[in-house]
Amino acid sequence: MPTSYQRPYYAAITAFGAYVPNRIVSNKDLSEIVETTDEWIVQRTGIRERHIADPSEFTSDLCYRAAENMIRRFSVSLADVDMIVVATITPDHPMPSVAAQLQARLGIERAGAIDLSAACAGFVYGIQVATSFVASGMAQKVLVVGGETLSKVTDYADRSTCILFGDGAGACLVEPAAQPGVLAVGNHTVGHAAHLLYRAGLRPDVQGTPVSGNGCIVQSGREVFKLAVQTLEAEVPRLLAEAGLTASELDWFVPHSANLRLIESVCERMGWSMEKTLFSGEWYGNTSSASIPLAIQIAVDDGRIQPGQTLLLAGFGSGFVYAGAVIRWSAILA
CATH class of the missing domain: 3.40.47.10 (Thiolase/Chalcone synthase)
Incomplete structure (x- = not known):
């Protein structure tokens, strides 16, 4: 962003939440599927375990739970959210978007909804997009969610990749602020x-x-x-x-x-x-x-x-x- 650009509004993160599935798969569990060991995985990646979604649990479900966690922890309402941005490379479907499904499940009456595909940079891109909406005055309250069910697109016969990936979601609200937050x-x-x-x-x-x-x-x-x-x-x-x-x-x-x-x-x-x-x-x-x-x-x-x-x-x-x-x-x- 050019340093000369003057935002008409400041934007800040005002609430935050996260969710991971209940099922835990340890390195030892993986060693029973592919040729690997806990010591080998930890030494090379620092990973000890990961949470894996159930067969009936998908990205929109994880994103919804992350938003619920945020509501509960920060006592916020999403009823007046006017834009939803979801970052994911594992959407439930190519279309409709996960963001549109969240709008319905969260009961948000009137909001725009878009998915972003930027892989591991997706959540930060989501914050950037939300900041742009707020700074321009196009939105007053933006819900940003990053969620993945990578386990559903992981080859568990490939030990070079299956040891890495897990499932989870995180959510935040971006709103106007008196002082710069971004x-x-x-x-x-x-x-x-x-x-x-x-x-x-x-x-x-x-x-x-x-x-x-x-x-x-x-x-x-x-x-x-x-x-x-x-x-x-x-x-x-x-x-x-x-x-x-x-x-x-x-x-x-x-x-x-x-x-x-x-x-x-x-x-x-x-x-x-x-x-x-x-x-x-x-x-x-x-x-x-x-x-x-x-x-x-x-x-x-x-x-x-x-x-x-x-x-x-x-x-x-x-x-x-x-x-x-x-x-x-x-x-x-x-």
């Missing part, structure tokens, strides 16, 4: 690398590379790791500069929880402490668009995130797309 945003795309991480659709190739995976996620792990580290190392300092902050003024770094080793590598290169970095992957796995809100929810629950603190959110994923946002936390528990 301090800066940033985006970046490396579209020529699309063949490194995809889920096949109608077209028989991705950037000229024939698709495989029978509709499940296909990933070139080493290349994805390298590209993600390079992207974050370049983009995070730019985002801090856009916000007019130094690393020492930042309270929390919240990257997409893809892999703990990847995040450790990024933090080492930036000289950033892992003690000030939030990670949801240990107990939830890689939940794509849900990983950042789940990491925030964990830190809200244990009291680490407090009103007035500054967070840098950084999502990166298939596309390859990156979305970042620096926010000042203002959501206060009821």
